[in-house]
Amino acid sequence: MGLMAGKQGIIFGVANHRSIAWAIARSLAAEGAALAITYQNERLGQSVRALVDESEMQARAFQCDVASDQEIAHLYQEVGEYFNGRLDFLVHSLAYAPQDDLKGRYVETTREGFRVALDISAYSLIAVTQAALPLMTQGGSIITMTFFGGQRAMPSYGIMGTAKAALEHEVMVLAAELGEQGIRVNAISAGPLNTLAARGLRDFTRLRDYHRERAPLQRSVDPVEVGKAAVFLCSDASSATTGHVLFVDAGYNIMGY
Numbered sequence: 024m025g026l027m028a029g030k031q032g033i034i035f036g037v038a039n040h041r042s043i044a045w046a047i048a049r050s051l052a053a054e055g056a057a058l059a060i061t062y063q064n065e066r067l068g069q070s071v072r073a074l075v076d077e078s079e080m081q082a083r084a085f086q087c088d089v090a091s092d093q094e095i096a097h098l099y100q101e102v103g104e105y106f107n108g109r110l111d112f113l114v115h116s117l118a119y120a121p122q123d124d125l126k127g128r129y130v131e132t133t134r135e136g137f138r139v140a141l142d143i144s145a146y147s148l149i150a151v152t153q154a155a156l157p158l159m160t161q162g163g164s165i166i167t168m169t170f171f172g173g174q175r176a177m178p179s180y181g182i183m184g185t186a187k188a189a190l191e192h193e194v195m196v197l198a199a200e201l202g203e204q205g206i207r208v209n210a211i212s213a214g215p216l217n218t219l220a221a222r223g224l225r226d227f228t229r230l231r232d233y234h235r236e237r238a239p240l241q242r243s244v245d246p247v248e249v250g251k252a253a254v255f256l257c258s259d260a261s262s263a264t265t266g267h268v269l270f271v272d273a274g275y276n277i278m279g280y
């Protein structure tokens with residue numbers, strides 16, 4: 024029996040087979056979880072639905088743009104029916120910042136760029152958690168994806184670093200508040216991975232090479248390793264862990280000089 028047998032959960036943020044959300048979905052499904060997998064819009068819908076249908080997973084794909092409270096409410100109505108009213112875990116694996124704000128100098132971030140980046144990349148964790156609570160009646164596990172650029176100055180990570188700092192703070196406060204309901208909230212801080220979102224960053228290749236050179240394990244991270252960490256955090260194996268940022272970064276974050 025897998026670590027996730029009998030558990031059912033929702034995973035936000037599959038754009039394609041490279042998405043971290045997809046690696047997490049595969050790992051959770053391999054451990055026996057039943058999944059609701061979301062994609063942002065109809066442009067991505069056809070290929071994500073095909074990805075899910077062609078997989079061996081016990082899973083269904085749903086559409087949800089987290090910028091819309093209506094879409095979030097509609098999604099949970101559908102997912103509630105699909106799962107007969109019970110949700111055990113939630114994986115939030117999405118982020119967005121306007122290209123101009125990401126590619127330019129941090130000091131030139133626009134008010135609108137800041138608003139959108141923080142809304143989609145940070146506020147959305149609160150929005151999807153809030154809406155999940157009526158279904159998380161027997162406790163649960165919530166995880167989100169962060170990056171070390173939320174804890175250090177990385178100018179090429181731009182406004183996304185500020186959004187990740189906010190996201191990691193949310194993890195602490197949500198964990199403190201939802202603990203009494205048996206709901207745990209944690210983050211995975213992954214090393215650089217070659218995904219659609221990462222390619223939107225200025226200097227991503229240089230960032231990844233630098234990371235590989237300096238990380239204690241002297242290598243990049245494999246998405247499968249992020250998937251395994253997600254299984255740990257979503258399963259009862261981590262039953263006393265909450266409010267935590269788990270680094271899956273080949274050790275990069277411990278390095279000083």
Ligand SMILES: NC(=O)c1ccc[n+]([C@@H]2O[C@H](COP(=O)([O-])OP(=O)(O)OC[C@H]3O[C@@H](n4cnc5c(N)ncnc54)[C@H](O)[C@@H]3O)[C@@H](O)[C@H]2O)c1
Nearest residue numbers: 036037038042043063088089117118168215216218219220
């Ligand atoms: N790739 C990396 O190096 C890396 C490292 C650490 C953390 N992360 C984080 O992992 C998460 C997943 O990113 P990824 O690297 O898998 O890239 P990705 O491009 O595959 O995934 C990002 C997802 O966000 C979704 N999204 C954007 N705006 C949305 C909206 N309004 N509504 C719903 N969904 C929306 C996109 O559709 C996409 O599915 C992000 O939070 C990212 O910051 C990535």
